[in-house]
Amino acid sequence: MSRNESGDLNTGVSARRVAFDAIRAVSAEDAYANIVLPKLLAHERMSGRDAAFATELTYGTLRCLGTIEAILTAASGRDLDGLQADLVDALCLGAYQILYTRVPVHAAVSTTVSLVKAAVSPRVSGLTNAVLRKVAARDLDAWVDRLASGDRLGDLALRHAHPKWIAEEFDAVVGPDETAAALAADNVAPPVHLCAKPGRIEQSDLAAKADGNVGRWSPYAVYLPGGDPGKIKAVAVGRASVQDEGSQLVAAALAAAPLTGTDKTWVDLCAGPGGKTALLGALASQRGARVDAVEIQAHRAELVTKAAKGLPVTVHTGDGRTYGTPGSADRVLVDAPCSGLGALRRRPEARWRKRRTDIDGLAILQRELLAAAIELVRPGGVIAYVTCSPAPEETVEVAAGALKRPDVELLAPVSITERVPDSERDGFVQLWPHRHGTDAMFLALLRKTA
Numbered sequence: 012m013s014r015n016e017s018g019d020l021n022t023g024v025s026a027r028r029v030a031f032d033a034i035r036a037v038s039a040e041d042a043y044a045n046i047v048l049p050k051l052l053a054h055e056r057m058s059g060r061d062a063a064f065a066t067e068l069t070y071g072t073l074r075c076l077g078t079i080e081a082i083l084t085a086a087s088g089r090d091l092d093g094l095q096a097d098l099v100d101a102l103c104l105g106a107y108q109i110l111y112t113r114v115p116v117h118a119a120v121s122t123t124v125s126l127v128k129a130a131v132s133p134r135v136s137g138l139t140n141a142v143l144r145k146v147a148a149r150d151l152d153a154w155v156d157r158l159a160s161g162d163r164l165g166d167l168a169l170r171h172a173h174p175k176w177i178a179e180e181f182d183a184v185v186g187p188d189e190t191a192a193a194l195a196a197d198n199v200a201p202p203v204h205l206c207a208k209p210g211r212i213e214q215s216d217l218a219a220k221a222d223g224n225v226g227r228w229s230p231y232a233v234y235l236p237g238g239d240p241g242k243i244k245a246v247a248v249g250r251a252s253v254q255d256e257g258s259q260l261v262a263a264a265l266a267a268a269p270l271t272g273t274d275k276t277w278v279d280l281c282a283g284p285g286g287k288t289a290l291l292g293a294l295a296s297q298r299g300a301r302v303d304a305v306e307i308q309a310h311r312a313e314l315v316t317k318a319a320k321g322l323p324v325t326v327h328t329g330d331g332r333t334y335g336t337p338g339s340a341d342r343v344l345v346d347a348p349c350s351g352l353g354a355l356r357r358r359p360e361a362r363w364r365k366r367r368t369d370i371d372g373l374a375i376l377q378r379e380l381l382a383a384a385i386e387l388v389r390p391g392g393v394i395a396y397v398t399c400s401p402a403p404e405e406t407v408e409v410a411a412g413a414l415k416r417p418d419v420e421l422l423a424p425v426s427i428t429e430r431v432p433d434s435e436r437d438g439f440v441q442l443w444p445h446r447h448g449t450d451a452m453f454l455a456l457l458r459k460t461a
């Protein structure tokens with residue numbers, strides 16, 4: 012049976028049921044959509060256009076959840092907390108189709124009513140029909156205009172489906188003219204970037220073999236137009252890996268920083284799952300250096316071992332805050348655990364799960380890890396402090412704290428700023444999806460002076 016986005020009643024039901032089950036798992040069990048959905052698709056043996064439709068419905072609904080819920084609340088005239096949770100999930104799925112897709116309204120409503128009858132309760136099918144018909148009375152823009160309160164960031168957050176506090180974090184960095192673009196970029200699925208491991212395969216060779224395009228910024232990046240990267244031989248045999256171009260740039264910037272004296276011992280203090288370790292390992296291999304990769308979680312340390320197979324990398328399971336001998340490293344990467352606000356486009360549900368208060372605890376750990384890196388590096392050595400977040404509390408504020416020390420100075424990250432326009436932020440690097448097509452990686456490049 013073939014199904015498509017037209018909303019044909021006989022053809023879209025299974026994809027919608029898969030999407031509903033995935034959304035249920037995310038909302039009821041705190042599952043991750045990118046993990047639960049492939050399992051459901053495999054279980055249903057769903058592929059091709061059906062799988063693409065189920066994915067669009069699942070990811071789209073979860074991504075836009077806060078805005079959809081605000082519209083459902085207004086349309087139904089009731090607090091959604093008073094409705095059973097599985098009904099709310101089904102209503103969100105139906106409303107997403109009405110507001111954000113080209114599925115005809117009658118198909119979105121009737122398929123959701125059928126879904127509710129089968130998967131929730133026939134008793135609430137009339138309510139489902141009534142609420143979705145009210146949602147369909149306006150298009151998305153009209154709903155957003157109706158719900159707008161006149162608060163600039165609150166309204167932008169509503170329009171671009173983010174919690175307001177995240178809009179505030181972005182706005183604090185890019186300023187009012189760019190915040191809408193920064194938020195909108197999170198609603199576009201990221202393209203797949205490959206990293207051609209230096210010394211293993213040339214960028215142009217990988218691009219030709221993978222039917223991709225050479226990346227704009229990283230000398231190792233290849234953009235894939237589509238398809239399964241696991242099926243590309245260079246990836247399967249470890250000569251290339253899937254890695255965001257921004258991650259490649261910040262890892263390579265550590266290796267590119269000027270250094271006098273010994274340059275043999277590189278440390279990756281927060282290594283799991285090993286994407287940056289693998290790139291550093293390949294670069295170290297070309298330069299006669301070695302990488303010690305530290306990861307606190309054993310299962311993630313195993314992933315590092317796999318990612319770095321065949322490279323001069325030693326993996327240590329342990330706490331980066333207490334690792335190693337002071338003054339023993341030439342280059343240290345601290346790719347710190349962070350809020351991940353720079354990679355929201357990768358995880359549809361993530362923005363609604365995070366809380367601003369999460370950053371407070373993370374900032375303490377980030378400062379401790381950076382302090383440990385400063386201890387670990389030798390005088391003259393280099394530290395790259397990296398986060399996949401632009402939030403000031405876990406980026407410039409952490410780096411500025413370290414720069415108050417008399418034995419730390421800021422290094423200009425020219426390997427990136429001279430190559431990538433609009434990437435400099437107060438002497439550091441800040442990449443953005445809407446500017447550069449990368450995750451919003453932050454980099455502070457520091458030197459230990461004495």
Ligand SMILES: C[S@@+](CC[C@H](N)C(=O)[O-])C[C@H]1O[C@@H](n2cnc3c(N)ncnc32)[C@H](O)[C@@H]1O
Binds near residue numbers: 282287
């Ligand atoms: C942002 S991720 C690193 C991503 C990795 N560099 C890559 O490119 O694949 C942060 C990692 O730090 C680890 N981590 C958290 N606290 C740590 C600590 N105290 N010491 C070492 N690793 C830690 C987390 O388990 C997580 O795997």
